[in-house]
Amino acid sequence: MKKKQQLAKIHDYVYRLFHDDSTGHDYYHMRRVAKMAKFISSEEHGDTFICEAAGWLHDIGDKKLFDTPDEAVKEMNTFLKDIQISDHEIHQIQVAMKDVSFSKGAKTPTTLEGEIVQDADRLDALGAIGIARTFAFGGARNQLIHHPDKHPNTSIQHFYDKLLLLKDKMNTSTGKSLAMKRHTIMMEFLDHFYEEWEG
Ligand code: ADP
Numbered sequence: 001m002k003k004k005q006q007l008a009k010i011h012d013y014v015y016r017l018f019h020d021d022s023t024g025h026d027y028y029h030m031r032r033v034a035k036m037a038k039f040i041s042s043e044e045h046g047d048t049f050i051c052e053a054a055g056w057l058h059d060i061g062d063k064k065l066f067d068t069p070d071e072a073v074k075e076m077n078t079f080l081k082d083i084q085i086s087d088h089e090i091h092q093i094q095v096a097m098k099d100v101s102f103s104k105g106a107k108t109p110t111t112l113e114g115e116i117v118q119d120a121d122r123l124d125a126l127g128a129i130g131i132a133r134t135f136a137f138g139g140a141r142n143q144l145i146h147h148p149d150k151h152p153n154t155s156i157q158h159f160y161d162k163l164l165l166l167k168d169k170m171n172t173s174t175g176k177s178l179a180m181k182r183h184t185i186m187m188e189f190l191d192h193f194y195e196e197w198e199g
């Protein structure tokens with residue numbers, strides 16, 4: 001099967017798994033991460049097929065999204081074999097996926113492809129989309145929008161705990177320059193937010 005056909009099958013597989021998510025990890029998150037990973041890969045000379053495939057698949061097996069994460073990963077591997085992705089490529093995809101997540105405790109990615117997909121995933125937590133996803137996630141968790149007394153579990157607090165730190169944690173220079181732009185958007189948003197909050 002051609003790479004293009006394999007990616008089309010991956011797309012359909014991911015759509016089935018994530019189309020009805022309402023925590024900010026929906027199909028369109030996967031689509032943006034895949035597209036961004038492909039773009040960064042072309043700038044940084046990574047393996048673009050691995051980056052795009054891992055971008056699509058990166059949240060499969062996430063403990064907050066799957067009741068049986070190990071099963072989900074096993075099924076994914078069977079699926080990848082079925083569409084004739086080689087064992088070597090499946091291994092590369094898995095390594096990149098493991099490298100991705102901040103919250104899954106990954107420290108430093110071990111491969112360029114892992115660095116690229118991690119940057120793509122982090123970029124989707126920043127900027128206008130990042131702001132939207134933060135409040136979607138917060139709503140799904142019944143979390144307050146904001147509390148003026150530095151309440152620890154609010155969506156606004158999440159900007160300080162994680163999102164505003166990400167621009168300094170980017171792996172690639174392409175990722176870093178995109179992150180700077182999105183960082184500014186969040187800072188501007190927070191300025192407006194406090195201004196409007198005070199009324
Ligand atoms: P990953 O992409 O590795 O799954 P997370 O699940 O931590 O990372 O983040 C996914 C999205 O959910 C991001 O947009 C992030 O801002 C948002 N999010 C994660 N934790 C919180 C939180 N405590 N409050 C608000 N938003 C959150």
Ligand code: NI
Nearest residue numbers: 029058059121
């Ligand atoms: Ni993600």
